[in-house]
Amino acid sequence: MTSTQTESTEKTTPWQGANAMRVRIVGAGVAGLTCAHAFAARGAQVTVIERKSGSGQGCSWYAGGMLAPWCERESAEPIIAELGHESLAYWRASVPDVPNEGSLVLAPPRDLPDLKRFSRRTEAFEWVDGARIGALEPDLDGRFDQGLFFPTEAHLEPRKALAALTRLLVEEYQVAFRFAADGCSEVDDQCSEANNPSREVDDQGSDAKVADFVVDCRGLAARDTLTDLRGVKGEMLVLYSTEISLKRPVRLLHPRIPVYIVPRGDGHFMIGATSIENDERGRVTGRSMLELLGAAYALHPAFGEAEIVEIGADVRPAFPDNLPRLRKRGNTLYINGLYRHGFLAAPALARRAAEVAFDGAYFPEVMDEDHRQW
Amino acid sequence: MDAMTHKATMSAADPVTFYGTEVASRLLLGTAQYPSPAILAEAIRASGTEIVTVSLRRESGAAKAGQSFWQLIRDLGVKVLPNTAGCRTVKEAVTTAEMARELFGTPWVKLEVIGEDDTLQPDVFGLVEAARILSRDGFQVFPYTTEDLVVAEKLVSAGCEVLMPWGAPIGSGRGLNNPYGLRSMRAHFPGIPLVVDAGVGLPSHAAAAMELGYDAVLLNTAVAKAGDPVRMARAFAAAIAAGREAVIADPMEVRDMAAPSTPVMGRALLGS
Numbered sequence: 014m015t016s017t018q019t020e021s022t023e024k025t026t027p028w029q030g031a032n033a034m035r036v037r038i039v040g041a042g043v044a045g046l047t048c049a050h051a052f053a054a055r056g057a058q059v060t061v062i063e064r065k066s067g068s069g070q071g072c073s074w075y076a077g078g079m080l081a082p083w084c085e086r087e088s089a090e091p092i093i094a095e096l097g098h099e100s101l102a103y104w105r106a107s108v109p110d111v112p113n114e115g116s117l118v119l120a121p122p123r124d125l126p127d128l129k130r131f132s133r134r135t136e137a138f139e140w141v142d143g144a145r146i147g148a149l150e151p152d153l154d155g156r157f158d159q160g161l162f163f164p165t166e167a168h169l170e171p172r173k174a175l176a177a178l179t180r181l182l183v184e185e186y187q188v189a190f191r192f193a194a195d196g197c198s199e200v201d202d203q204c205s206e207a208n209n210p211s212r213e214v215d216d217q218g219s220d221a222k223v224a225d226f227v228v229d230c231r232g233l234a235a236r237d238t239l240t241d242l243r244g245v246k247g248e249m250l251v252l253y254s255t256e257i258s259l260k261r262p263v264r265l266l267h268p269r270i271p272v273y274i275v276p277r278g279d280g281h282f283m284i285g286a287t288s289i290e291n292d293e294r295g296r297v298t299g300r301s302m303l304e305l306l307g308a309a310y311a312l313h314p315a316f317g318e319a320e321i322v323e324i325g326a327d328v329r330p331a332f333p334d335n336l337p338r339l340r341k342r343g344n345t346l347y348i349n350g351l352y353r354h355g356f357l358a359a360p361a362l363a364r365r366a367a368e369v370a371f372d373g374a375y376f377p378e379v380m381d382e383d384h385r386q387w
Numbered sequence: 388m389d390a391m392t393h394k395a396t397m398s399a400a401d402p403v404t405f406y407g408t409e410v411a412s413r414l415l416l417g418t419a420q421y422p423s424p425a426i427l428a429e430a431i432r433a434s435g436t437e438i439v440t441v442s443l444r445r446e447s448g449a450a451k452a453g454q455s456f457w458q459l460i461r462d463l464g465v466k467v468l469p470n471t472a473g474c475r476t477v478k479e480a481v482t483t484a485e486m487a488r489e490l491f492g493t494p495w496v497k498l499e500v501i502g503e504d505d506t507l508q509p510d511v512f513g514l515v516e517a518a519r520i521l522s523r524d525g526f527q528v529f530p531y532t533t534e535d536l537v538v539a540e541k542l543v544s545a546g547c548e549v550l551m552p553w554g555a556p557i558g559s560g561r562g563l564n565n566p567y568g569l570r571s572m573r574a575h576f577p578g579i580p581l582v583v584d585a586g587v588g589l590p591s592h593a594a595a596a597m598e599l600g601y602d603a604v605l606l607n608t609a610v611a612k613a614g615d616p617v618r619m620a621r622a623f624a625a626a627i628a629a630g631r632e633a634v635i636a637d638p639m640e641v642r643d644m645a646a647p648s649t650p651v652m653g654r655a656l657l658g659s
Contacts, residue, residue: 088422134614243424243455268558268608290456333459334425
């Protein structure tokens with residue numbers, strides 16, 4: 014479904030045996046880890062460098078983990094759905110605990126026009142009435158008259174999924190991880206050295222090539238190089254309640270405050286997420302919490318009695334068109350701009366990145382250079 | 388004169404003036420809720436709009452962290468009308484306006500003081516007070532108000548030289564809820580630029596506002612949430628131009644054919 018063309022002029026190297034490709038990946042979020050997997054699976058020797066103390070602690074940490082390519086069609090370009098289908102298959106095959114329960118989109122009676130609009134812009138759903146909603150989610154029985162059910166979608170717990178993926182990379186693929194102890198300055202040096210990013214000065218002061226390819230998966234931190242990246246803040250919270258259970262993510266439509274609730278198991282629910290045009294990390298406002306909690310309460314009053322377990326915020330990296338990009342400059346690849354679609358787009362971009370490095374492939378749908386600086 | 392030349396002459400000779408600044412386009416666009424900044428930029432270009440509103444309250448954050456989005460907007464080369472959207476008190480609105488002036492280097496401010504969270508209806512009491520404070524402080528205030536004539540009068544005496552009554556609640560897309568009220572506002576303030584702000588859902592609503600003699604239309608959701616915002620922006624631009632042309636062209640009067648003014652005579656009887 015994706016058009017691939019190999020540049021016949023580019024000579025490809027047989028990366029085999031002793032000549033295994035050495036790849037250095039900067040950033041251990043969802044983009045870096047899936048990228049490590051894609052390269053390692055093709056036989057590369059992969060080192061992942063991360064300035065935090067563990068993997069998945071950037072904005073992946075706060076992700077919803079909805080694998081909902083159809084729902085995303087409501088507001089995203091078709092390419093997101095295309096990447097999303099590929100990524101959905103990847104997650105199902107690569108990590109445990111990916112419940113295939115679909116997703117549910119609901120609206121209170123007054124916001125039914127939003128439900129109609131949602132239905133016009135998506136596909137692969139069925140209209141569900143109150144009884145069917147009750148059958149799917151018994152705790153929501155009698156609370157909503159209409160909704161959309163997307164049976165082929167899934168969800169995962171981002172933190173568990175990335176921990177599982179990290180284990181897989183270490184145990185099955187001998188991927189080396191260098192966390193905080195290795196220092197973030199090295200990460201920064203590695204990437205700011207734009208002309209020759211695959212080299213570094215060793216102890217003897219000689220200029221040694223440490224990798225055949227570097228993949229920059231730093232997210233918003235890569236703004237030093239990718240100057241048209243911007244941050245879009247997202248706030249979330251985690252609630253704990255034993256009074257209600259949900260099997261699948263539920264989106265509650267609202268003209269101004271659309272919210273989703275993702276069951277995380279053991280009585281935990283992730284409520285997300287705001288989308289605010291600024292790049293301020295960490296700070297969570299009362300208004301945002303009012304909106305998220307208000308929506309959760311509208312979905313079910315039991316959330317009013319729920320315990321607030323966590324409040325968090327981080328900044329999603331986005332390009333002006335909110336679409337992800339895979340870039341190549343010499344031997345450095347950049348995967349960035351995943352915006353709200355980290356888990357939905359990363360595996361598909363990682364697979365393409367490996368094909369770019371190994372086969373000289375070119376993917377116009379994510380590599381077209383149409384931003385100001387390029 | 389062929390149609391094209393006529394149109395060009397028309398729009399060139401027919402600018403609207405806000406606080407001494409002439410603009411040719413009578414469409415003002417909000418910048419929130421678009422699928423992406425890239426689509427927003429394209430919609431603005433397609434609409435030909437020269438003034439865009441930017442909401443500061445939420446995007447600003449603690450450290451004015453919305454810079455990259457605002458820079459994208461500045462790069463479009465249009466005039467920015469900072470908006471105090473989401474402010475609920477006079478103090479909030481005044482503080483936000485001051486921040487906006489500093490950030491965008493403009494005395495213009497679209498003043499919103501929201502009185503009701505659900506309908507986003509303006510708190511007209513707070514609005515008048517904030518307008519007075521800001522006008523005294525050198526701001527050029529574009530107040531988001533209702534069609535209430537007394538409130539409008541007080542806004543004008545507070546220093547407002549533009550009035551922006553709602554068509555319907557923000558984001559409702561219901562069009563002009565009270566055409567009679569809007570018409571009487573036009574009649575009461577013949578010399579003040581009037582802009583219908585909020586509630587516009589369809590290009591026909593915008594055309595209707597222009598046909599009432601309004602000077603411009605401000606909208607956001609109707610374009611941002613359309614399936615194809617760029618195309619919808621173009622549709623609104625065309626409708627607003629059409630409505631403006633129509634009002635200048637002096638439309639015919641509606642005639643009530645149900646009440647004959649002359650005896651019906653000399654007519655063959657049909658179907659007898």
